Amino acid sequence: MxxxxxxxxxxxxxxxxxxxxxxxxxxxxxxxxxxxxxxxxxxKSKSYFRDQGFKRSCLFFTSSLRDPRSLSFRAAYIRLLECDDAHQMCAYVGSLFHMFVPDLKENVIEALSNCGIEVTEVDSDAVLRISGLELEDIPSITRSEFGIIWAYCILCLFKNPSVINYKNYMSSRIAELLGLVHTPSAEQVKIPLRLEHAKNLRQMLGSQEKFCKEVLVFIINNVNKSSFLRSTIQYLDRILAWSNMSSFTIIFESLIMTKSPVIYERFLRAEALKFADTVEAICASDYPQYFRYFAAWTDHMHLLDRNRFPMSIAVAEKIKYDTSSTSVNKKREPRSGGKFVQSSQTCNEVQRSCYKTNFFLRD
Structure with missing residues (x-):
């Protein structure tokens, strides 16, 4: 048809x-x-670069010596200062981490792999040939400088750099470290990386939470051990405490530690209860000051989300940063039996949670 x-x-x-x-x-x-x-x-997955074959091949210097006299360490540092490629820069920094803590080698390589970097290992015997450096081009590094360089790289992992804070922050930290290790001249160790390179390091290696956790574990395990770097490790332990937990620390400092009457207000009651849950989880942690990293793969990670207490953060920031806001903390505390009794009980619950363990924010 x-x-x-x-x-x-x-x-x-x-x-x-x-x-x-x-x-x-x-x-x-x-x-x-x-x-x-x-x-x-x-x-968006960590296996993308591996599955699609898009990894960048980068040099990774290795050495069995945890010593500043190591040729590989000095060559990696010299090449780091001259490097303009973000991937190779991260590989050089990974080399420094490995040579300082040999046990971190597998963690470093895994973190670099997650950043899309396939390492080509270069041992001490091949450093000069592969790097293109002459022996006279590689200056010696003292033990003190060795530790400061490593400490600087760790700070870059956890510090979010900006045009406003980077130079002053790093300069002051290096100066303090030089004082701790009794180095006479602050000119011996300068800021190794430019701002854009520090940002790349933070965004690439600093985003690898498992690797950052392993770095913190090393610091925790060695903070009280006797070594020539003990003062440097203790300094890092103090500086890195409460890193990337600003939503928690600003509320704790401005509202809880000051016993601000603002937290009695009814409009903050729901957030106060959420904050009490956060405090309880942090108090129960083995290392409260590093909760952000040790809770990364647990059900507690969401407790630090800024969206859980936006109004409390806004009030805390107003109190902390606005010099004209001193009157905010002068409100009368509600009397028992009034309409704010329930909020008052919430406030007391938060404070009990905060003080039931003897952990306090460090300066």
Missing amino acids: EHQNPGVIVTDNETDNRRRRTRTANQLYANQQIQQAAVQRAK
Whole structure:
């Protein structure tokens, strides 16, 4: 049978073929969309670079000596100062971490792999040949400088640099470290990385929470051990405490430690209860000051989310940073039996949670 259209004769077979072609085209389009969506999801996964073969090959200097006299350490540091490539820069920093703490080698390589870096290991025997450096181009590094360089790299992992704070922050930290290790001249160790390179290091290696956790574990385990770097490690332990927990620390400092009457207000009651849960979880942690990293793979990670207490943060920031806001903390504390009794009980609950252990924010 034939279907007659003006000027066109279409048979049943032709109609079926068109329908099949249309269905096939639609199916191909749908498959393409599914594949594109899968690629987009894969880009967000750690295995993307490995699965697609998009890793960058970078030099990774190794040495069995944890000593500033190590040729590999000095060569990696010299090349780090001259490097302009973000991936290779991270590989050089990873080399420094490995040579300072040999046990971190596998963690370093895994973190670099997650950043899309495939390392090419270079041992001490091949350093000069591969790096292109001459022996006279590689100056000696004292033990004190060795520790300060390592401490600087650790600070870059945890510090979020900006144009405003980077130079002053790092200069003051290096000066303090030089004083701790009794180095006479502050000119011996300068800030190794420019701001944009420090940002790259923070965004790449600093985003690898498992690696950062292992670095903190090393600091915790060695903070009281006798070594030539004991003062440096103790300094890092103090500086890194409460890193990346600003939503918690600003509320704790401005509202809880000051016993601010603002937290009695009804509009903060729900957030005060949430904050009490956060405090309880932090108090129960083995290392409260590093909760941000030790809770990274637990159900407690969401407790530090700023969206849980936005109004409390806004009030705390007003009190802390606005010099004209001193009157905020002068409100009368509500009396028992009034309409704020429930809020008052909430406040007391938070304070009991805060003080039930003897952990306090460090300066």
